Amino acid sequence: MSEFIQTNVQPYFNFWIYVVLMMIGLWALIAKNNLIKKLIGMSIFQTAIILFYVSLGVKDGSTIPILDHHGPEHHETADAGHDDVHEKEHGKKAEPHHADDHVGPNPDTIANPLPHVLMLTAIVVGVSTLGVALAIGQMIFKEFGTLEENEILEQIKAGNVDD
Amino acid sequence: MIFAFDIIILIFLVVAAIISLSVKDLLSSAMIFGIYGFLICLLWAEMGAVDVAFTEAAVGAGVSAVFFIATIYNTRRRSSD
Numbered sequence: 270m271s272e273f274i275q276t277n278v279q280p281y282f283n284f285w286i287y288v289v290l291m292m293i294g295l296w297a298l299i300a301k302n303n304l305i306k307k308l309i310g311m312s313i314f315q316t317a318i319i320l321f322y323v324s325l326g327v328k329d330g331s332t333i334p335i336l337d338h339h340g341p342e343h344h345e346t347a348d349a350g351h352d353d354v355h356e357k358e359h360g361k362k363a364e365p366h367h368a369d370d371h372v373g374p375n376p377d378t379i380a381n382p383l384p385h386v387l388m389l390t391a392i393v394v395g396v397s398t399l400g401v402a403l404a405i406g407q408m409i410f411k412e413f414g415t416l417e418e419n420e421i422l423e424q425i426k427a428g429n430v431d432d
Numbered sequence: 433m434i435f436a437f438d439i440i441i442l443i444f445l446v447v448a449a450i451i452s453l454s455v456k457d458l459l460s461s462a463m464i465f466g467i468y469g470f471l472i473c474l475l476w477a478e479m480g481a482v483d484v485a486f487t488e489a490a491v492g493a494g495v496s497a498v499f500f501i502a503t504i505y506n507t508r509r510r511s512s513d
Contacts, residue, residue, distance in 0.1 A: 279435075282435075282438065282439060282442065283438070283442065283479075286442040286445065286446060289446055290445065290446065290449060293446070293449050293450060293453065294449075297453045301453065301513055302511075302512050302513045303458070303511040303512060303513060305458055305461070305462075305500065305503065305504065305507075305511070306453060306458075306461070306511060306513065308500075309452055309453060309461060309462075309465050309500075310453060312465070312492075312496060313449050313452075313453075313468070316468075316469075316472050316492070319484070320472070320475070323476060323479055323481050323484060324479070326479075326480075326481070327433050327479050327480060328433075329433070330433075331433065331480055332480060333480045333481075333482050334480065335482070379480075380433075380479070380480035380481065382483075385481040385483055385484050386483070388481075388484050389483060389484060389487055392484065392487050392488055392491055392492055393487070393491060395492075396491050396492065396495055396496055396499075399496050399499060400499055403499050403500070403502075403503040406503060406507070407503055407506050407507060410506070410507040410508070415508070416507055416508060416511075417511075417512050
C-alpha cells in the first residue's frame with residue numbers, strides 16, 4: 270500500500286485531485302436541484318480541467334517562465350577574455366561554433382508556458398459562459414418565480430408557461 | 433513546485449468545493465466559491481503559472497463572485513439543497 274502511494278499517488282497527486290474535483294463538479298451538475306448550485310458545479314468542473322492542463326507543464330524543481338535578461342547566456346563569459354579588435358575579426362565567425370553549445374536558459378529549470386497560455390483563454394471563456402448562464406437564470410426566475418429545478422418542471426407540466 | 437504547499441492547497445481546494453456545494457445559503461455558497469477561486473489562484477502561483485494566477489485572481493475569484501452575488505440579489509437567497 271505504501272509502495273503504491275509512493276509510485277502512483279505522490280508524483281501524480283495533482284492528477285488525482287483533478288479527477289476528484291471534476292467528479293464533484295459533475296455530481297453537482299447532475300444531482301443538485303438549485304440552478305445556481307449547478308452553475309457553481311460547472312465552474313468547479315472548468316477549473317478542474319484547467320488544473321489538468323497546467324499540471325502538464327510542471328516539472329520537478331522548475332520555476333516561473335520569466336527570464337531576467339535577454340539573449341544567449343554565454344556572451345559575457347565567452348567574450349570576457351577577448352579585446353575589441355579580436356572580437357571584431359572573429360566575433361561573427363565564432364557564432365556558428367557557439368550555436369552548438371548550450372544557448373539560453375536550461376529548459377528543464379522552467380515550467381512549460383504553452384499550457385498556461387492556452388488556459389488563459391479557457392478562464393476568460395469560462396467566466397463569459399458563467400455570466401450568460403447566470404443571466405439566463407435570472408430570466409428563468411422572472412418567468413417561474415423560483416430557481417429550483419423540480420418546481421420549474423412542475424410548472425411546465427402544469428402548463429403555466431406563457432411563451 | 434513545492435510538494436508540501438501543493439498537497440495542503442489541493443486538500444483545502446477539495447474541502448472548499450464540497451462545502452460550497454453543500455451549504456444551503458446561496459450567499460455563503462458564493463463566498464466560499466470565492467475562497468475556492470483564491471485557493472486555485474494560490475495553487476497556480478505555486479505551480480509556476482503566474483500569468484494564469486493573476487488572471488484567475490481578477491477574473492475567476494473577483495468577477496465570477498460578483499456575478500453570483502448580483503444574481504442572488506436579484507433572485508432568492510435560500511436553496512433547497
